[in-house]
Each structure stands twice: as C-alpha cells, then as structure tokens.
Amino acid sequence: MTLALMCGLSFAGKSTFAAQLASELGADLISLDLINVERGLHGGQGIPVEEWAETNRLANDRAQDSLDRGRHVVVDDTGSPRFIRDRWRSVAEAHGAPFAIVWVRIDAALQRERVLANRSEQERPDVIDAVLAEHAAAFESPVDEAPIVIDARATRDPEQLRVTARAVLAATNS
Numbered sequence: 001m002t003l004a005l006m007c008g009l010s011f012a013g014k015s016t017f018a019a020q021l022a023s024e025l026g027a028d029l030i031s032l033d034l035i036n037v038e039r040g041l042h043g044g045q046g047i048p049v050e051e052w053a054e055t056n057r058l059a060n061d062r063a064q065d066s067l068d069r070g071r072h073v074v075v076d077d078t079g080s081p082r083f084i085r086d087r088w089r090s091v092a093e094a095h096g097a098p099f100a101i102v103w104v105r106i107d108a109a110l111q112r113e114r115v116l117a118n119r120s121e122q123e124r125p126d127v128i129d130a131v132l133a134e135h136a137a138a139f140e141s142p143v144d145e146a147p148i149v150i151d152a153r154a155t156r157d158p159e160q161l162r163v164t165a166r167a168v169l170a171a172t173n174s
C-alpha cells in the first residue's frame, strides 16, 4: 500500500484530482475538508489552530486504519506546512508504506480566476480572501521533497491521471 498526500494552494484542483486518483488506485480517500464538515467546521472561513490539530489527528487515525487493512490512501489536504508533510511521511514509514507528495501548482492569476468564478457559480464552498492570503503567505514549497508535480490546468486530464497513478505506485521510501 502507498500513502499519497495532496499538496497545493486553495483552488489548485487538489480535491478534483484526489477523487479521480483514489478511484484510479482503488484507494481510500481521506479529505480533511470533509472531516471538518463532519465536525461542523468550515475551512473556507478560517478554522482555529486547535481544531485543525484535531482534524489532522482524526485523518491520521483513519489513514492508519486504512493502511493496516492493506489499502492505498490518498489524503486530500493542502499539505502546505512542512511539518504536516513530515508527519504524514512518518505515518507512511511506520506502516512500511511508500509515500508520495502530489503537488498541484497554480499561479496567482488562475487561482483568482477560479475563486471569482466560484463565487458566482458556487460549485464548491468559497474561501474568503483573508484565508487565501494567509495560506499563500504560509505555504512552504515541497520542491525539495521529490514531489510529483501537476499543473492546475491538468487536473481533469485522463493521461495526467494515469501517469500520476503510475508514479504514486512507483514511489519508494528514501
């Protein structure tokens, strides 16, 4: 089994891609946003740090259950602070599972375009500007962590999906 962690800014297309990747791999999909919703919290409005810690703890527990049952896991989160990625890497290592970071990259202009389009179409929950700004400023690039990199425009591309699924399965602990 493999643990794949999504990484990237809001509106990059992480959730769009993570759902397809989980389906392609036959993996369990663990969404931090959905755990927040289950807990009555709404990430786009900003969530207190202690609530994030609890959501991460629940996500970690679920991932460990899945790995224990021999399932691949795709974690849909922003994976943006380094310490969070390090924690997921340790979870994978403790289970002897290969670990892959799937980084969906988006530039500021396209992100703005998607945020504004979504505010009129309301396809998904909004993320308020203060949270977007805070997240962009705090984002720690995973460039030194051998990420699998995907362009934000390619998150619905079937060939990108196949290539990424293969790369995730080929990941090894190093």
Ligand SMILES: Nc1ncnc2c1ncn2[C@@H]1O[C@H](COP(=O)(O)OP(=O)(O)O)[C@@H](O)[C@H]1O
Binding pocket: 008, 009, 010, 011, 012, 013, 014, 015, 016, 017, 114, 118, 123, 124, 152, 153, 154, 155, 156
């Ligand atoms: N390849 C794409 N082309 C156009 N729009 C996309 C693409 N991927 C995602 N989107 C749209 O962009 C928005 C953000 O996608 P989402 O997967 O929710 O991002 P994230 O999980 O990274 O915040 C959604 O409205 C989604 O429909």
Ligand SMILES: [Mg+2]
Binding pocket: 014, 015, 016, 033, 076
């Ligand atoms: Mg998402």
